[in-house]
Amino acid sequence: MGGPMKIRASVKDGVTEVKVLMQHEMETGLRKDEAGKPVPVWIITEVTARHKDRVVLAAQFGAAVSKNPYLVFHFKGAVKGDKVSVTWVDNRGDSRSDEAEIS
Amino acid sequence: MAARVDRQRRQVLQQGSGIALAGLLAALGLSRPARAEWQKSAFEAKTIDEALAALGVTPPETSAAILLMVPEIAENGAVVPVTVSSSLARVEQISILVDKNPNVLAAHFVLPEGTDGFITARVKMGQTATVIALVKADGKFYRVGREVKVTAGGCGG
Numbered sequence: 001m002g003g004p005m006k007i008r009a010s011v012k013d014g015v016t017e018v019k020v021l022m023q024h025e026m027e028t029g030l031r032k033d034e035a036g037k038p039v040p041v042w043i044i045t046e047v048t049a050r051h052k053d054r055v056v057l058a059a060q061f062g063a064a065v066s067k068n069p070y071l072v073f074h075f076k077g078a079v080k081g082d083k084v085s086v087t088w089v090d091n092r093g094d095s096r097s098d099e100a101e102i103s
Numbered sequence: 104m105a106a107r108v109d110r111q112r113r114q115v116l117q118q119g120s121g122i123a124l125a126g127l128l129a130a131l132g133l134s135r136p137a138r139a140e141w142q143k144s145a146f147e148a149k150t151i152d153e154a155l156a157a158l159g160v161t162p163p164e165t166s167a168a169i170l171l172m173v174p175e176i177a178e179n180g181a182v183v184p185v186t187v188s189s190s191l192a193r194v195e196q197i198s199i200l201v202d203k204n205p206n207v208l209a210a211h212f213v214l215p216e217g218t219d220g221f222i223t224a225r226v227k228m229g230q231t232a233t234v235i236a237l238v239k240a241d242g243k244f245y246r247v248g249r250e251v252k253v254t255a256g257g258c259g260g
Contacts, residue, residue, distance in 0.1 A: 055215055057218055065227070073223075076217045
């Protein structure tokens with residue numbers, strides 16, 4: 001399991017802004033190590049954000065998303081005190097879920 | 104258990120002609136957009152045209168209603184901030200592509216109703232290239248591109 005995400009969510013005028021910082025190597029599979037051997041691809045492929053049980057963002061990542069992926073998105077329909085959860089899955093089948101309260 | 108079934112289904116989709124089958128399923132409304140399956144063929148595309156075909160995109164129009172914010176010069180190609188925002192009504196999807204990367208599609212976002220047409224992410228760029236934002240709004244596709252000069256690549260060893 002990967003390290004914890006940092007999630008910040010705040011609501012203003014009915015729009016909730018969510019900022020997510022994930023911890024992941026996002027290894028492209030195109031690099032070679034010091035011995036000249038290819039480093040296998042290791043990337044987050046899917047990210048899903050939910051407000052309660054409703055999906056508010058479904059993302060797919062390729063190898064060109066930077067290491068420790070950072071996302072910002074905006075959605076409507078939440079109030080202060082609600083929870084937002086984010087789940088990622090990587091190409092090795094590892095996954096991680098975290099949640100934050102909307103301030 | 105459900106995850107395993109999903110993975111098998113994904114493999115089947117990939118083994119069968121992924122593009123055609125996924126396109127067919129999408130056309131029939133069988134694939135739910137909110138549960139996005141990783142689109143292998145699109146993420147492995149080497150050119151913009153291939154990626155657009157794999158994503159099932161009809162030829163996109165350029166639109167002044169899409170704002171693509173990228174730095175003019177990126178000192179570090181490994182971390183290039185990209186913000187896409189659109190005033191178009193009902194934005195359903197946003198994709199970020201880099202035309203000179205080995206795999207051009209960087210990220211693909213499905214935005215359910217109630218989520219604004221706005222995304223910030225960070226991408227890697229191997230060299231100076233054009234970042235392209237592809238937006239699907241109300242069933243139509245739009246694109247906008249901007250060049251980013253990269254002084255140190257993000258994909259090398």
